[in-house]
Amino acid sequence: MAIEMEQRAILVGVDTGREDTRASLSELAALALSCGITIAGMLWQKRIRVSAAYFIGRGKTREVADFLAETRANLVVFDDELSPSQLRNLEAALDCKVVDRTVLILDIFAARARTREARLQVELADWQFLLPRLVGMRASLGRQVGGVGTRNKGAGETKLELDRRKIENRIQSLKRELARVAGEQDVRRRRRRSAGIPLVALVGYTNAGKSSLLNALVARYGQNRDKQAPAEDKLFATLDTSVRRLILPDRRAFLLADTVGFISKMPAHLLQAFTSTLSEAREASLLLQVVDAVDRRSGEQMEVTRRVLAEIGAGDTPILTVYNKCDLAEWPYPRVQGRNIFMAADGTRPAGCAELLGALRAALWGESGNG
Numbered sequence: 001m002a003i004e005m006e007q008r009a010i011l012v013g014v015d016t017g018r019e020d021t022r023a024s025l026s027e028l029a030a031l032a033l034s035c036g037i038t039i040a041g042m043l044w045q046k047r048i049r050v051s052a053a054y055f056i057g058r059g060k061t062r063e064v065a066d067f068l069a070e071t072r073a074n075l076v077v078f079d080d081e082l083s084p085s086q087l088r089n090l091e092a093a094l095d096c097k098v099v100d101r102t103v104l105i106l107d108i109f110a111a112r113a114r115t116r117e118a119r120l121q122v123e124l125a126d127w128q129f130l131l132p133r134l135v136g137m138r139a140s141l142g143r144q145v146g147g148v149g150t151r152n153k154g155a156g157e158t159k160l161e162l163d164r165r166k167i168e169n170r171i172q173s174l175k176r177e178l179a180r181v182a183g184e185q186d187v188r189r190r191r192r193r194s195a196g197i198p199l200v201a202l203v204g205y206t207n208a209g210k211s212s213l214l215n216a217l218v219a220r221y222g223q224n225r226d227k228q229a230p231a232e233d234k235l236f237a238t239l240d241t242s243v244r245r246l247i248l249p250d251r252r253a254f255l256l257a258d259t260v261g262f263i264s265k266m267p268a269h270l271l272q273a274f275t276s277t278l279s280e281a282r283e284a285s286l287l288l289q290v291v292d293a294v295d296r297r298s299g300e301q302m303e304v305t306r307r308v309l310a311e312i313g314a315g316d317t318p319i320l321t322v323y324n325k326c327d328l329a330e331w332p333y334p335r336v337q338g339r340n341i342f343m344a345a346d347g348t349r350p351a352g353c354a355e356l357l358g359a360l361r362a363a364l365w366g367e368s369g370n371g
């Protein structure tokens with residue numbers, strides 16, 4: 001494993017008319033770049049529905065094969081999760097390594113996981129994803145623990161024999177360990193609840209500015225003002241929940257939780273594995289949905305957030321929507337309009353924390369006022 005081969009990929013999507021395929025492919029490109037993959041080209045096909053055998057049509061598959069030869073690419077990345085048989089068929093037809101959006105997301109999560117809990121959750125999602133795909137997997141893939149497919153890991157890492165029974169045992173033991181961690185957190189959460197301090201959770205699409213907003217609020221109202229969460233211009237900067245206690249000038253307090261960001265076609269296994277990280281969102285009495293106001297897909301991103309929240313059992317929690325990054329837009333801000341807050345948490349002209357706090361007080365305690 002000393003030599004790291006450059007991974008040159010062709011990205012492939014299917015346009016069934018349900019989403020903006022080009023935008024989705026450019027998001028896929030961002031995911032691929034985060035995995036250290038070079039993009040050699042992109043293509044997509046308009047179809048009423050995807051093909052059960054190859055995801056794309058047979059003719060299109062041949063086109064991808066030609067494109068591979070032409071661009072000397074060595075990887076094909078599909079924009080949707082492939083079924084185990086689609087994956088097998090495509091690898092056989094293209095004679096090339098094939099991965100999908102889910103693999104990229106899992107790999108980014110694996111690379112970013114820092115805490116023990118996040119690592120356990122990512123590993124669980126990895127194995128659950130791999131298990132049904134073991135049959136007929138290309139021997140050359142050399143998949144390893146903690147990374148589903150695109151990352152080259154350093155030498156010296158244990159190569160697990162891809163033995164179904166061993167993997168099933170590992171999945172069971174990961175679940176047990178995670179249940180233990182979740183149990184400890186439950187105790188902490190119960191203690192918090194009995195103290196009667198409301199919990200507010202930041203939720204939303206990745207890179208919308210949740211951690212930046214947490215930091216802006218902590219800097220003004222935090223109990224420990226120096227406890228900042230990492231905010232970065234990259235997908236999935238946050239994989240762990242951090243909870244901060246905020247105290248308003250009138251001594252009223254609430255807890256604010258930062259959570260992992262969502263993305264479209266969020267892998268189901270990943271969501272399941274991250275249940276405990278997402279429990280803050282599930283147990284919050286109020287959600288602050290952070291939206292990148294200048295992203296042209298913000299509507300779709302809100303829809304993704306709505307769906308994921310419903311999936312994790314937080315679909316009925318009251319919500320305030322924060323249109324963030326208004327410094328990059330042409331609108332007046334800061335401003336509150338019903339349950340919507342227009343502000344900038346970070347950037348050249350951050351503003352709107354007091355307005356947000358006002359809306360938050362009204363939602364939490366039924367009062368108006370300016371924080």
Ligand SMILES: Nc1nc2c(ncn2[C@@H]2O[C@H](COP(=O)(O)OP(=O)(O)OP(=O)(O)O)[C@@H](O)[C@H]2O)c(=O)[nH]1
Nearest residue numbers: 207209210211212232233236237238261345346347
């Ligand atoms: N211009 C501008 N940039 C912002 C604003 N808020 C956040 N950003 C930038 O957007 C990027 C993402 O911010 P984060 O706070 O890390 O986003 P997040 O929602 O926590 O992302 P994940 O943790 O990946 O889910 C960072 O580079 C921030 O500096 C804003 O109001 N204006």
Ligand SMILES: [Mg+2]
Nearest residue numbers: 210211237238
């Ligand atoms: Mg974050």
